[in-house]
Amino acid sequence: MRMYVLLIGLLFFTCSESAKNYSISDTEMVDVLVELHLAEAKIEKEKWHLRDSLRLKFLNRIAEMHNLDKEELSEDIRLLQNDPDRAQGLYQKVTERLLDLETKK
Secondary structure (H helix, E strand, O other): OHHHHHHHHHHHOOOOOOOOOOOOOHHHHHHHHHHHHHHHHHHOOOOHHHHHHHHHHHHHHHHHHOOOOHHHHHHHHHHHHOOHHHHHHHHHHHHHHHHHHHHOO
16 A cells, blocks of 8 residues: 555656657556556565566567557556546546555455
8 A cells, every 4th residue: 555655646746747748548558557456566565686577478468458559558657647637537536446445355
């Protein structure tokens, strides 16, 4: 849960960019972000020296599952970090989805 708060805080308080050319829709981005957060929760349970390679593997797999180019996905995430208005809307949906998943356990 700490990771979610950290990521949400990071996204809300970054500067805004003037030109934002997203290649991933809001709906798809919410799905991707939910999966990234679930992956991060699994990665945090692993030994520290394995985490970077696991993050890369999860990112590649998530991009593949959504038929996304990894570079486009990385760029959209970078743009999102600099777009607090969009990030707030998306992360509200991400948080709701993660809470729903948590209560279904």
